[in-house]
Amino acid sequence: MHESFTVYLAGPDVFLRDAATVGARKKALCAARGLTGLFPFDNEAEPRSGDRLDVVIYKANVDMIRSADFAVFNLTPFRGPSADVGTVYELGYARALGIPCFGYSNDARDLRTRVGTFGRLAADAKGGWRDAVDMSVEDFGNADNLMIDASFATAGAPIVRNTVPGSDLYTDLRGFEACLEAIVAWTRATKPQRIVRA
Amino acid sequence: MHESFTVYLAGPDVFLRDAATVGARKKALCAARGLTGLFPFDNEAEPRSGDRLDVVIYKANVDMIRSADFAVFNLTPFRGPSADVGTVYELGYARALGIPCFGYSNDARDLRTRVGTFGRLAADAKGGWRDAVDMSVEDFGNADNLMIDASFATAGAPIVRNTVPGSDLYTDLRGFEACLEAIVAWTRATKPQRIVRA
Numbered sequence: 001m002h003e004s005f006t007v008y009l010a011g012p013d014v015f016l017r018d019a020a021t022v023g024a025r026k027k028a029l030c031a032a033r034g035l036t037g038l039f040p041f042d043n044e045a046e047p048r049s050g051d052r053l054d055v056v057i058y059k060a061n062v063d064m065i066r067s068a069d070f071a072v073f074n075l076t077p078f079r080g081p082s083a084d085v086g087t088v089y090e091l092g093y094a095r096a097l098g099i100p101c102f103g104y105s106n107d108a109r110d111l112r113t114r115v116g117t118f119g120r121l122a123a124d125a126k127g128g129w130r131d132a133v134d135m136s137v138e139d140f141g142n143a144d145n146l147m148i149d150a151s152f153a154t155a156g157a158p159i160v161r162n163t164v165p166g167s168d169l170y171t172d173l174r175g176f177e178a179c180l181e182a183i184v185a186w187t188r189a190t191k192p193q194r195i196v197r198a
Numbered sequence: 199m200h201e202s203f204t205v206y207l208a209g210p211d212v213f214l215r216d217a218a219t220v221g222a223r224k225k226a227l228c229a230a231r232g233l234t235g236l237f238p239f240d241n242e243a244e245p246r247s248g249d250r251l252d253v254v255i256y257k258a259n260v261d262m263i264r265s266a267d268f269a270v271f272n273l274t275p276f277r278g279p280s281a282d283v284g285t286v287y288e289l290g291y292a293r294a295l296g297i298p299c300f301g302y303s304n305d306a307r308d309l310r311t312r313v314g315t316f317g318r319l320a321a322d323a324k325g326g327w328r329d330a331v332d333m334s335v336e337d338f339g340n341a342d343n344l345m346i347d348a349s350f351a352t353a354g355a356p357i358v359r360n361t362v363p364g365s366d367l368y369t370d371l372r373g374f375e376a377c378l379e380a381i382v383a384w385t386r387a388t389k390p391q392r393i394v395r396a
Contacts, residue, residue, distance in 0.1 A: 015333040054338045058348030079316065079329065080278025086343035088283045092290025118277065131277065135213040135368075140252045145284035150256030170333075 004036045005187065007180070008065050008099075010091065011074025012084035014040050016170055029177055033184050038064050065094050070186075072179045073103040075144060075159060076169060081114040082144050095151055102157050102182050104175025105143045106164035112139045157182055202234045203385060205378070206263050206297075208289065209272025210282035212238050214368055227375055231382050236262050263292050270377040271301040273342060273357060274367060279312040280342050293349055300355050300380050302373025303341045304362035310337045355380055 007030055013022045023039035030037035040061050047056040065071065071094045078084035083105070094101050107114065112129055115121055119132030129137040142149035143159045152159050160179060164172040205228055211220045221237035228235035238259050245254040263269065269292045276282035281303070292299050305312065310327055313319055317330030327335040340347035341357045350357050358377060362370040 012333065015335075017328075017332055017334070019334075052338075052348070052351070054336075054340060054344035055348045055352055058344055058352065061345065078333075079280065079313065082277065082283040084343070085280040085283060085286045086345040088286045089290040089343070089345040089349065092287040092292075093294040094290075095287075096291040096294035115277065130215075134215055135210065135276075136215070136217075137213075138252075140250075142252060145282070145287070146252035146256055147259065147284040147287040150250070150253045151287065153250070154253055154256065169331075 004034060005069040005183075006036045006038055006067065007183065008038045008040075008068035008071040008090075008094070010040065010071060010087045010094075012076070012078045012087060013074055013170060015084075022171060025173060026176060029173065029180060033180050035070075035180065035183065038068055040064065061090065062093065065090055065099070066097065068094075068099060070183050071099050071101050072176060072183075073101060074105075074170075074176065075103045075148065076106040077114060077144075081111060081118055083148065088148060091148065091151065095155075100157075100183075100186065101152065101155065102160075102179035103148075103152055104160040104162070104179055106162055106169050106172055106175060107143075108161040108163040110139075110141045111144050112137050202232060203267040203381070204234045204236055204265065205381065206236045206238075206266035206269040206288075206292070208238065208269055208285045208292075210274070210276045210285060211272055211368060213282075220369060223371060224374060227371065227378060231378050233268075233378065233381065236266055238262065259288065260291065263288055263297070264295065266292070266297060268381050269297050269299050270374060270381075271299060272303075272368075272374065273301045273346065274304040275312060275342075279309060279316055281346065286346060289346065289349065293353075298355075298381075298384065299350065299353065300358075300377035301346075301350055302358040302360070302377055304360055304367050304370050304373060305341075306359040306361040308337075308339045309342055310335050 009026050013019055016022055027037035027039060047053050073087055073091050075083040091101060115131050115137050122130050124130050129139055131137050138146055140146055143161055149159060160175040162175050207224050211217055214220055225235035225237060245251050271285055271289050273281040289299060313329050313335050320328050322328050327337055329335050336344055338344055341359055347357060358373045360373045
């Protein structure tokens, strides 16, 4: 028997009014599969006097990522056509450390389609697409910027994309559960006693 | 004499219609300071048949980041109140590798103020702020999500924030030049012959 594998739970979930409830639900879904969920440090932290709260939270989150065997990212669009930048920062960080990453989005549409819902989207002369400020719009059928999607594609675990009603956009956990199942399958296939990273 | 230090040039600049021109300007500003700018692989790449273009670009960008001594990030808001997610992915990736990172934004306002320009922003009972979908809005006076700002603050090189007219939002390079000056000062202070990372 090995100790329980840990899973860092990244996403804009921390900004929900009931963030603690969603965190507890995610941790319970982990526990049901023999995994230990690590929910990001939240704003209830009490920094020592003189410490900047944002820096305290940053360091706690980074330390938690470094300690994790796996990470699951909620890449549902947040305040625009793309994922939450805090979550994406953590994705890049975890990838560079070689941590196996899994991701889901509760908006199944591709980036180009979604950019069109935020403003003008026009075809250009070369067969590409331009947004409202004439910036090029990627058209790979991806969920988001290619750095995000290709990061998952190259690792063999594409982003899980579901269509979820707006009312449940940040609380529906089907995609999250699919990611946990992928982790369970991964551990069964490779039978690691302990994740060892380069 | 050491070889020229390399600087990875991250930002949504790659989506500009005149991306190549902006890339050339950034590289020239690097060269004027004895630095070699590395502009991200763009969509003109010709993948071998069977290769996914997005994956080819992803791998080329990641390899370029890994080879860089420094990185400068254009964190100007992109399609919403926050920075471009591709750029932020690269920031997290570079940070985890220990690459010294410098960043600038051509919108000097803080995140909370900017979120308010995209929709409802309301004070909540605890003295915090809520956005149009009732998600918590950080209020640290930061340029963006705390994971981004604190990443720079902890490294001793805060994000350079300038106010730039909308017409020049993605092409004004004063903030970029300030980042290059910080790199030059850094190399003069530490006199590295070659950047060695853990």
